Amino acid sequence: MEPEDTRKPHILSRIATGLIALHRGTYMVLHDALVNLPALRIGPVRQVLYKQIYFTGIKALPAIALLGALVGIIIITQVTDIVGFKPVLVGKILMWTVVRELGPLFAAIIVIARSGTAIASELASMTITGETRYLEAMGIGTARYMVAPRVAGVTVSVFVLAFVFQLAAVAGGVIPVSLYADVPFISSVLNIFAALSIMEIGVSLIKSAAFGLVISVISCYNGLKVFSSITQVPQATTSAVMQSLSLVFTMDGIISMLYFI
């Protein structure tokens, strides 16, 4: 029997080391992003912010609106099928599911799929091809120029996309009800909004912003942690997606438990 290789760390030890590195790395990226937010007043940094909002937010608007409308229709159809047509109850269920959970969550998932991957692969490629080095030689810090505007852009975008998703879902739910159940549109909308409190809207918006922050920080961290090999680019992208998804769902669970239970 071969002797056990004691030099190879135990799998639990490797997982623990990985989690510590992730925690430390993301904290540093978050810190750098927040400290360098005033750099957004510098022209080229602001340009990166605008580009990020354009690609993450504006270009995702049609997809998120369509998705929101479809989700609204599905929820209304399923709920009506289960409980019968009770406008107040149906409105409440639509509001609770969409505003409390699905809006921020769907916006986050779409942004992870579209922009989290893009940010991680772009930053990783720039690091590997030495572009971060060229920037620093010109006195342009990576945290200021590459991280801060991306974090700000993604956070703002998720916030707005979640709100658009919620509006589209409500519209998608209300319009078929008004059309087929002969309930006036205004009355349907009022029923739905009556189920909402300011606190719920506030929690939903805070959640969206927190998701945006987490996605952008993790994507930047994974993009910048690569070292020299091009094979690290897809690895960085995959890690960014998996870590963002895990953290978004974990945070969603924690926030929901803290507020709603």
Next chain:
Amino acid sequence: MIEFTNVSVGGFKQNLSLRIEDGRVCKIVIGSRYEQRMLLDVMLGFNRPESGSIIIGQTDVYAGDPMRDAHRRAAVAWSDGGLISNLSVWENLTLPLWYHIGDARRGAAANPDNPVEKIAGIFQAMDMDAWEFFEKHFDRLPGFLPPHLKTLFGIVRAMLMEPEVIIYDSAFESFSPAMAAKIVQAARAFHSERRERVSLYLTTDANSAKELSPDIVVELKEKGFSTI
């Protein structure tokens, strides 16, 4: 001025000393690309030496945060151009100017409000038509450019920063002899624009950039710098 005083870099060289006075054009011939990269990294603040000091311009590179105000010490014309892939050529050229607009307002760099004039002047010094480049290339991403144009725009960007010290990282070697001669001519003209300006050419090829007519040619050997 560039001054190395007893610089030792782990796994690279020991006790390197060299002084290049203000106003000089210097060529350093280095044994390999790896060593050239190491030397450049040490000069730019990317790789802290184990001992000794490096002064570029008026500042000790490693006295404080080496990356702080790196653009004020020197500008580098990289061999591959050093352009940023997600910015157009125009954005690449003007990026350092716009980013350090405060410097420009203090008169330390080209006026970012009208870089066109300065860029046109640099192309003119190279005996090239700036407008042709404006029309053909300035809104393109660097990925669509041939290698020699990337290097050319990298040189223009370095010159636009109006540095006291300009470092050419094997920057004339990707051009045809005729084009290299034009660029070297512009580099000479750029050098003489400021009395204290230092132009440093790093290369692994002893025969390159001869037209630059360097005041000093130094070889980096096992035991350190030696004048040729």
